[in-house]
């Protein structure tokens with residue numbers, strides 16, 4: 001019995017190491033105009049490259065991957081069409097001033113401190129759900 005348990009533990013550990021996408025530090029900024037952006041750190045611990053293709057949320061009419069870029073003194077946002085590539089063993093941080101998930105037409109009943117549901121869609125890992133808290137600035 002003990003031996004079986006050990007084998008099970010070993011096998012689950014193996015599969016864990018083979019398919020792992022670690023998401024941390026997730027939060028979302030909500031502005032009074034009803035626009036939001038979602039931030040998260042994504043670590044690709046898999047043995048293969050991964051791509052964050054798109055996102056969706058029940059709390060917003062539209063979700064898009066954006067990148068904030070500053071050129072001279074002009075700040076604008078680019079829509080990232082092909083997704084964000086995350087090579088194996090590396091990580092990508094969606095953070096203010098860089099990549100983010102833009103949420104348009106957020107549900108008006110939401111307020112600061114609420115958690116929303118955001119689904120990230122990856123090329124190989126499929127859908128991964130996040131529950132970021134709504135804040136004005138990073139909660140950590």
Ligand SMILES: [Cu+2]
Nearest residue numbers: 066077100102
């Ligand atoms: Cu944006």
